[in-house]
Amino acid sequence: MRHYFHRHQPPHKPHTAALAGLGAMIAIGVTGALSFHAGAPLLIAPFGASSVLLFSVPNSPLSQPANVVGGHLVATGVAIALHMVLPGTWWAAAIAVGAAIALMALLRLIHPPAGADPLLVFASDPSWAFLVMPVGMGAVALVAIAALFHRSTGTTYPLKAP
Template sequence: MTTSIKSTALKLLPGFGGFLAIWLLSLLGDSARFPLLMAPFGASCVIAFALSQSPLAQPRSIVGGHALSTLVGLCALFAFGDHAWSMALAVGAAITLMQLTRTLHPPAGADPLVVMTTGASWGFLFTPVLIGSIVLVLVAYGYHRAAKASYPAKWW
């Protein structure tokens, strides 16, 4: 295989990983009859599959970032309602708390907005957020093992 073809093939692999993760989350959610998908998981796939060695792609950041940001969004929604200022406050607080807890994950910055614009309930923290992000990390782990790549750099 020429270097150019090999290079192109390697660039296609992260896309397959993202496809696999979202497809499995969708199938598992359908069979379990509860949602395991939310839009920010698409962006998490970019980081988990294309930038797997980044601190932002590690399980602590993916699971912790999504959980913390969703919790912030839920607290803000139930304390203040869904206003422009409360959405802004929730996103800012989520960013700050992710930095302080070393769980920074950029796609999770959207979680408070998802929570507040959909009027999510407290159950949203568990499904799709916690279970979905854990499944996403497990798919990334399996994918990178099959590709003979090292992931994660550290679990926690």
Template sequence: MTPFFSLLLAGAHWPARLLACLGAALCLALTFLVCARLPLSQADLPIIVAPLGASAVLVFAVPASPLAQPWSVIGGNVVSALVGVAAYHLIPQTALAAGVAVGGAILAMSLLRCLHPPGGAAALTAVIGSPGIHAAGWTFAFAPVGVNSVALVALGILYHRMTRHSYPHRAAAPGTAPAPGLHAADIDAALADLHETFDIAPEDLDALLTRAEAHAAARRAGSTKTRQPGTPVR
């Protein structure tokens, strides 16, 4: 039976997870302090928007995720906020405007290759937010949303470099495996068969599978050397 408090993500371990908690706490607080010193166009705009909390989860807990990369965070939040502002002004019915804002944000982020789940919350905030947010109009997408996102990403890059993590993430070289049996086209075909979207870049998946093949080959070679004659291979 899986322990109740076991980590959900593959490759995750507690020291790295605790560093992620510390990084999110420090950098989100610093983002708030930095943005509090910047003049905003409207006095009643929030210093920091709620979707940034979700952005911090991605940037610090899963920095290798394609959804957590700098362009995804900044572009996803800003573009989605712009879509939300447009929906608010063009659609008088709030429920419909909210739905169109989130759906339109997903489409815009997908087209611009900056898919970022908190962007949906940024779009929704532009529709159901305070009167100050509505009065700010298009400005809301850049201040505070854009300013918040840039500050969080900059602090995230600094923190991850201090803790020796790759951010912005760069896929590791696959390396060489003895007689590799998988190719990039095979991985693409398998993903197409599953009809699912996974939170991992194709390059990272290729590197992971290639290294797994190398370990499997080394294990089989070791088993062959140590197996006694007549012992069945398991």
């Protein structure tokens, strides 16, 4: 039973944990401010979870720009397409989540927070424009802010291509 409670993640130093929180606060704050001033939404709830990856584990393959932006676009696109042909029921949302995860895996664009995007789509019934704004533009904004933040704090992000 002990293995269920063992923490496999290495410990964060206090200043690294504080920087992760600060980076996420700045990213969500700047993206929210851009939304407010542009009069167009750029934030969706899964972006909070994306910020956890972008700022706490920036070297994870799941945190890289292609995964963040691509994962959100793939998951949302799959969900909107399925929502057009399936009813807005729990089982249809479940199918959309499964299909989104399968396609992200096949495309090597896995980003766990994007797994929530189909639930958001089925709950809010958006048009295809939702794929661009807030999903695409918001994800790009988060990645850009993360890159600037990490560069200013001396952290490598994104990972260099081999």
